[in-house]
Amino acid sequence: MKVITASLLIVLLVILPLLYLIGNPILFPKSNAVDIPVQKDRLIKDVTFMAEIDPPRNHQNIVSLNTVADYIQKEFEQLEMETSIQTFIAEGAEYKNVIASIGTEHSSRIVIGAHYDVCGDQAGADDNASAVAGLLEVARLVHELKPELKHRIDFVAYTLEEPPFYNTEFMGSAVHARSLKEQNVDVEVMICLEMIGYFSDEENSQDYPISPLKWFYPTTGNFIAVIGKLGQNKPVRKVKKSMQSVADIDVRSINAPKIVQGIDFSDHRSYWAQGYDAVMVNNTAFYRNKNYHQKTDTVDSLNFNKMAEVVKGVYWALINY
Numbered sequence: 135m136k137v138i139t140a141s142l143l144i145v146l147l148v149i150l151p152l153l154y155l156i157g158n159p160i161l162f163p164k165s166n167a168v169d170i171p172v173q174k175d176r177l178i179k180d181v182t183f184m185a186e187i188d189p190p191r192n193h194q195n196i197v198s199l200n201t202v203a204d205y206i207q208k209e210f211e212q213l214e215m216e217t218s219i220q221t222f223i224a225e226g227a228e229y230k231n232v233i234a235s236i237g238t239e240h241s242s243r244i245v246i247g248a249h250y251d252v253c254g255d256q257a258g259a260d261d262n263a264s265a266v267a268g269l270l271e272v273a274r275l276v277h278e279l280k281p282e283l284k285h286r287i288d289f290v291a292y293t294l295e296e297p298p299f300y301n302t303e304f305m306g307s308a309v310h311a312r313s314l315k316e317q318n319v320d321v322e323v324m325i326c327l328e329m330i331g332y333f334s335d336e337e338n339s340q341d342y343p344i345s346p347l348k349w350f351y352p353t354t355g356n357f358i359a360v361i362g363k364l365g366q367n368k369p370v371r372k373v374k375k376s377m378q379s380v381a382d383i384d385v386r387s388i389n390a391p392k393i394v395q396g397i398d399f400s401d402h403r404s405y406w407a408q409g410y411d412a413v414m415v416n417n418t419a420f421y422r423n424k425n426y427h428q429k430t431d432t433v434d435s436l437n438f439n440k441m442a443e444v445v446k447g448v449y450w451a452l453i454n455y
Contacts, residue, residue: 166379171275172443173271174441174442177264177438180209180266181264185263187201193251196227196229199229199251203219206250206291210270210289213273214277215277216235216236217232218235220309229304230306231291232290233288233289233290234288234289235288236277236283236287237287240284242285243314243322244321244452245288245310245321245325246287246290246326246327246448247289247291247327247401248262248266248268248326248401249265249291249292249293249295249307250291251292251294252296256429260330260331260436264330264332264441265329268327268330272445273289276449287452290310292305292306294306295307301403306401307403307405310404311404311405311407311408312404314410315409321405321411322455324412325413326414326415326416327416328400328419329416329423331440332417332425333356333417335354337353337354338354340421340422342418343394343396352384356384356440357383358381358384358385358386358440358447360415361416362387363390364389364391368411369412370387370388372451372455373415374386376447376455378447379450381450383443383447399419415448
């Protein structure tokens with residue numbers, strides 16, 4: 135009896151608080167009957183356009199990158215948003231971030247972004263055409279539904295997230311984040327969309343960087359994750375709670391140290407570096423999708439029904455933050 139009592143005490147005093155700190159459970163998620171008309175056909179169109187660019191949109195094929203940047207810019211310009219291009223030089227070549235802004239009368243700002251380049255010679259349907267398509271669809275929803283905004287929103291499509299520029303000053307997101315800091319911009323949160331199109335209903339299709347996480351998270355890769363670092367539980371909980379309330383998909387979350395592999399593997403890291411709160415919405419990348427950085431990362435591998443639910447949740451989180 136004493137052993138059982140001691141074990142229970144350990145669970146109550148150590149493990150449960152740790153789970154709360156890491157997993158941000160929403161015990162009673164509120165369901166909102168909200169009509170958020172995500173159009174799956176638009177997601178398919180955008181992903182297909184980017185995935186079929188030839189040669190692939192990597193850092194060496196600047197014409198292809200510019201073709202995608204022009205496409206994104208034209209889509210933004212149709213939404214009655216202030217649209218601009220942020221250019222910068224990396225190793226002697228010019229690259230572009232594409233930015234669309236709405237609610238510019240507000241001093242505080244939310245940044246939502248996704249990178250449009252790929253790693254090497256592959257289509258990059260999930261990584262990261264899925265997220266760029268999601269970014270465009272959220273922007274369209276803001277334009278069409280005209281919600282009352284509490285903050286300025288900047289929709290940003292970045293270039294040069296992938297190697298060889300990953301984790302350097304030349305990442306498009308690093309350039310953008312630095313520019314905000316230099317202007318003393320008040321950023322409420324940055325929401326990074328990274329790989330939101332691949333899901334699996336097969337058992338044991340989900341892996342983790344640390345094996346014990348399988349005790350607390352699903353082993354089937356059919357959920358979406360909201361990811362943050364330790365000490366930034368508030369933005370993760372806010373985004374997760376909003377997504378759970380409207381999206382017909384399992385929404386999980388984690389706050390973990392940056393030493394855990396994958397926690398900082400995208401553009402949100404650039405905003406952490408400047409002292410801003412930032413979260414990543416992600417399908418866990420290579421811990422689930424074996425097509426990661428492979429030629430098999432193609433349009434037909436994506437689940438656009440689940441992807442549409444992710445977009446619905448992200449839209450609701452964005453306008454209610």
